[in-house]
Amino acid sequence: MPITISHYGLTLVFDLQKEKPPLLLHLGTGDVYTPPSAEWERLYGIQEIQATGESRLEHFGVGLCGTLPAGRMVYTGHQEMKNEFGPLLEIRTVDPVTHLTGCMRYQFFDGLPVVRCENILTNTGDADMTLEGVSTFVQAGIADEKEEDLRLLIPHNSWQEELQWREVPVDTLGYRNLSEIGMSCKRIQIRSLGSWSSGEYLPLGCLKNVSSNTIEFWQIEHNGPWNWEIQERDGRLSLLVNGPDELNHGWWKTLKSGESFTTVPACIGCVEGGIDEAFSVLTKYRRTIRRPNKDNEKLPIIFNDYMNCLFGDPTTEKELPIIDAAAALGCEYFVIDAGWYTDENWWYKVGEWEPSEARFPGGLKKLTNYIHAKGMIPGLWLEIEAMGNQCPLSGTVDDSWFLQRHGKRSMDRSRYHLDFRNPEVRAYTRGVIDRLIRDFGIGYFKIDYNINAFRGTDYHADSAGDGLLSHNRAYLAWLDDIFHTYPDLVIENCGSGGMRMDHAMLQRYSIQSTSDQTDYRKYASIAANAPSALTPEQAAVWCYPLADSDEEQVIFNCVNAGLLRIHQSGHLGLLPEENLVILREFYTFYRKTRAELPKALPFWPLGLARDGDGQMALGLCTKDRTWLAVWRLTGEEEVVLPLPRFAGTDIRASVGFPKKDSSCRITWDRESGLLKVKLPKPYMARIIEIRI
Numbered sequence: 126m127p128i129t130i131s132h133y134g135l136t137l138v139f140d141l142q143k144e145k146p147p148l149l150l151h152l153g154t155g156d157v158y159t160p161p162s163a164e165w166e167r168l169y170g171i172q173e174i175q176a177t178g179e180s181r182l183e184h185f186g187v188g189l190c191g192t193l194p195a196g197r198m199v200y201t202g203h204q205e206m207k208n209e210f211g212p213l214l215e216i217r218t219v220d221p222v223t224h225l226t227g228c229m230r231y232q233f234f235d236g237l238p239v240v241r242c243e244n245i246l247t248n249t250g251d252a253d254m255t256l257e258g259v260s261t262f263v264q265a266g267i268a269d270e271k272e273e274d275l276r277l278l279i280p281h282n283s284w285q286e287e288l289q290w291r292e293v294p295v296d297t298l299g300y301r302n303l304s305e306i307g308m309s310c311k312r313i314q315i316r317s318l319g320s321w322s323s324g325e326y327l328p329l330g331c332l333k334n335v336s337s338n339t340i341e342f343w344q345i346e347h348n349g350p351w352n353w354e355i356q357e358r359d360g361r362l363s364l365l366v367n368g369p370d371e372l373n374h375g376w377w378k379t380l381k382s383g384e385s386f387t388t389v390p391a392c393i394g395c396v397e398g399g400i401d402e403a404f405s406v407l408t409k410y411r412r413t414i415r416r417p418n419k420d421n422e423k424l425p426i427i428f429n430d431y432m433n434c435l436f437g438d439p440t441t442e443k444e445l446p447i448i449d450a451a452a453a454l455g456c457e458y459f460v461i462d463a464g465w466y467t468d469e470n471w472w473y474k475v476g477e478w479e480p481s482e483a484r485f486p487g488g489l490k491k492l493t494n495y496i497h498a499k500g501m502i503p504g505l506w507l508e509i510e511a512m513g514n515q516c517p518l519s520g521t522v523d524d525s526w527f528l529q530r531h532g533k534r535s536m537d538r539s540r541y542h543l544d545f546r547n548p549e550v551r552a553y554t555r556g557v558i559d560r561l562i563r564d565f566g567i568g569y570f571k572i573d574y575n576i577n578a579f580r581g582t583d584y585h586a587d588s589a590g591d592g593l594l595s596h597n598r599a600y601l602a603w604l605d606d607i608f609h610t611y612p613d614l615v616i617e618n619c620g621s622g623g624m625r626m627d628h629a630m631l632q633r634y635s636i637q638s639t640s641d642q643t644d645y646r647k648y649a650s651i652a653a654n655a656p657s658a659l660t661p662e663q664a665a666v667w668c669y670p671l672a673d674s675d676e677e678q679v680i681f682n683c684v685n686a687g688l689l690r691i692h693q694s695g696h697l698g699l700l701p702e703e704n705l706v707i708l709r710e711f712y713t714f715y716r717k718t719r720a721e722l723p724k725a726l727p728f729w730p731l732g733l734a735r736d737g738d739g740q741m742a743l744g745l746c747t748k749d750r751t752w753l754a755v756w757r758l759t760g761e762e763e764v765v766l767p768l769p770r771f772a773g774t775d776i777r778a779s780v781g782f783p784k785k786d787s788s789c790r791i792t793w794d795r796e797s798g799l800l801k802v803k804l805p806k807p808y809m810a811r812i813i814e815i816r817i
Contacts, residue, residue, distance in 0.1 A: 128203070129156060130231075132212060135238035135395055137231070139171070139216070146170045147200040147216050147229075152264050153395050154238070154339050161266065165359035169265040170195060171216060171229050172244055173365060177255035177377070186310025187372060188356050189258045189365055194220040198227055210413070211235040224250030225380075239394035239410050242366075245387045248380035255379045255587075258370035261388040265363040267341060267355075268334055275362070277355070278331035278340075278400070278733075279315060280657070282323045285642045287623035288654035290733045292333070295355070295362070309357035316352040316373050320542075320578035320593065321620060322627040327658050331403060332364070339395060340403045347389035348629040349578075349597040350374040350590065366391045369590045375580045376590025389594075389629075401728040404657050408726055411628060411660050416608060420615045420635035421662045424690060424719040426455065426712065427636075429571065431462035431506075432694040433643060433669040439465050440484045441492050448492075450697035452499035454705070455712045458569045458615070459496045460504035465489065473539050476512035476519060478557045493565040504569025504615070505561060509554050510600070511540045511576050526550050528582035528596065530589060537576040544582060545599040546592070558607060562614070571638075574620040597629075604633045617665065623651075626658055636690055637663050645669065645682045646808060649756045652685040653734035653743040656727035661745060664689040670708070672699035677809055679704045680783055681756070683711040684810035687782060688722065688745050688754050691715060707783060714782040714812070721747050730766040730800075740764045751815040752781060757804040764802045772798030774817060781814035 127150075128139045138151040138158065148169040151158035161169050167182070174195040175181075182191035198218040206213045211233040218227040226249050232241040242262040248254050268275050273296055281289040298313050315326050322328055328345035330353050343366055345351040350369040355362050368389035369376035378386055392410060396402040415421070428451040435443060439461050451459055467474040468483045480489035496503040512519050512527070519541060526549065527534045528542040535542055543550050561567045581593025608614065618625065618634040622641035631637060639655050642648045648667065655664035666686040670679040672695075679700075686692065691712075697705070725745035730753070734741040739760020744753045755764050778793055778800055780786045789811050790803035802813060 132233045133238050141200050144199050154397050161359055168358040173260040173263055175258040188312045194223050237410050238396055239392050241390055241392045243388050243390045247385040248382055251382055253379050253381050257377045259388050260365055260367045261391045262366040265358045266361045267364045268362045274336040276333040280327035280329050282327050284621055287640045287651050313355040317350055320349050321624040322348050324624050328627050339397050340399055341395040342403045344392045346628040348627050349593055369594055374590045377588045378591045379587050405726040408660055414632050416633055418635045419613055425457035426691045427458040428456040428693045429460040429462055432667050434694045437463035446698045458504050459501045460571055462506040473513040473515040475508050476516035502568035505567055506571045508573045510543050514539050528578055529584040540576050542578050544596055545603055546595050551603050569615045571617040571619055574625050631659055636665050638665050648685050649741055650734040650736040653741045661689050662723045665692045667692045669695040672696055679707045681810045684754050684812055687812050688752055742766055753813040755802050756810045759807055762805050766800040768800050769798045777816045779814055780811050782812040
């Protein structure tokens with residue numbers, strides 16, 4: 126029987142008939158769609174499941190498509206419920222041959238045109254069953270327009286080059302004359318390998334349909350490997366989203382009788398409009414699923430001594446003047462970054478997390494007490510999942526403490542990777558957190574992640590990918606336990622900058638390092654695009670003016686972080702007074718605006734930024750106020766910002782930071798809806814405030 130669910134602008138249409146596979150006929154902004162042809166109807170199933178020893182239905186190439194037993198899974202019933210988020214639909218299926226049962230969960234969210242999906246499989250048969258790939262979400266017919274009207278938005282991500290989106294017409298990726306073919310082995314595939322969930326791409330994607338003025342988006346919420354791909358079915362494009370599988374990630378899992386497996390979750394949504402509308406919805410959704418915490422309400426200012434400052438070489442002598450300067454400026458947290466736990470070769474010796482006596486004469490406690498006395502909360506850097514191969518502890522603990530491959534400890538960059546499936550590891554690392562909080566009054570941890578688990582661990586696992594998935598989930602449970610005990614503890618998620626930027630982690634952590642980029646000019650595109658991947662109040666951006674910075678360089682640094690989270694660094698005590706005056710003004714501006722940022726929604730008047738662009742802009746809007754961060758790098762001195770939302774309105778636009786600015790000229794064209802900001806020099810940036 127057909128079931129239509131329309132929820133806050135998102136419509137899903139299912140075909141549910143007894144003894145037949147359930148179908149997802151449509152997901153979009155309305156209920157008008159082209160039904161599948163009888164020949165290809167079977168391709169509209171709600172799930173893909175490939176089991177060992179099973180065939181495939183058609184000639185689909187290497188994608189997770191036309192799989193068995195998924196093709197035999199028939200509808201047995203469904204249930205519609207409601208929970209604290211909104212309506213929940215569960216569709217139940219069974220394979221009459223193997224007796225594998227499925228439960229596809231579609232969680233809707235009140236007020237949002239999104240659905241969160243996961244697939245739960247249970248072996249109710251007598252024989253073992255090995256899974257090689259399971260979809261989280263499948264949608265055939267995601268688009269049937271002309272290929273030249275379809276644009277994929279792909280979020281490239283790399284070390285110091287995070288958040289670099291590219292918009293690509295699908296016909297340039299190999300799709301031509303879709304309706305004439307009917308089926309293709311060609312895939313557009315974006316995936317993540319290993320445990321850096323955003324090491325090459327963010328776990329996101331968008332498909333923009335120019336002719337219908339809609340954009341569909343998806344977000345995979347996993348702190349490990351994932352995959353999404355676009356393929357042709359029935360002369361239309363289809364979307365498949367999944368976590369680890371055997372072909373891509375070395376994952377397979379054997380379900381014994383009575384055992385179950387749940388896929389990683391993913392959020393899918395569709396809106397009319399473009400990126401502004403899509404990421405506004407995703408921003409609201411990310412706030413909905415996130416752990417409530419005070420840090421994301423208050424947005425305290427953080428000083429960290431690493432970037433363009435001590436670079437992992439802290440000592441009491443070096444820290445004291447920096448602490449004084451950070452306190453005088455008004456910072457609220459002071460984080461001692463890498464190197465505090467050993468005298469030398471700290472990279473190879475991480476793991477015991479005992480402070481160096483040589484670096485801190487009189488003890489680290491003396492220094493953290495000094496931070497407290499200056500009115501700031503102390504923080505420490507940890508890489509809790511790593512243990513250096515020169516760490517004394519690594520030679521005394523059992524191999525079961527570590528991820529392993531082929532009977533040996535896995536190692537990356539001279540570090541072993543702890544296995545959080547092991548209760549001794551969880552107890553030890555939890556003890557580290559407890560001890561540092563108890564002994565030093567730590568209220569902030571920067572948890573870094575500079576290694577990659579690659580395939581994972583085959584120790585006590587069906588496959589290396591299965592071991593990694595279990596480790597990933599055990600780590601999340603460990604985090605949940607930490608925050609249950611210390612709900613006000615601030616933990617920053619850092620993965621060599623933004624190499625593990627995903628919403629399995631960001632549902633828990635309140636703040637995310639966006640990059641290790643050391644050049645403030647190159648940071649502009651990263652900062653401008655940050656709200657595409659996470660909420661503004663979680664996006665930590667470095668502000669690190671150098672001692673020889675001129676006025677515009679200091680301002681540019683401030684604007685990078687001004688609509689997000691301030692990660693202050695640099696040798697503040699060496700800055701001339703005129704530069705400190707700018708920073709003080711910036712902090713005054715930030716304190717006045719930060720209460721609004723957790724409610725603000727992002728938009729991009731010039732589109733998503735791209736490293737190398739001459740001009741960039743990021744907007745945040747609330748009900749009553751709008752802010753624009755505007756950067757001129759090498760482009761024309763006049764930055765023309767289309768603001769169609771204000772067209773026909775008399776607005777007041779002024780420089781919000783820095784206030785005393787005679788060089789920046791702003792003009793507003795009411796009829797055309799164009800705001801013109803004149804920045805006379807290259808590498809200038811300003812924050813514009815708009816009131817109606």
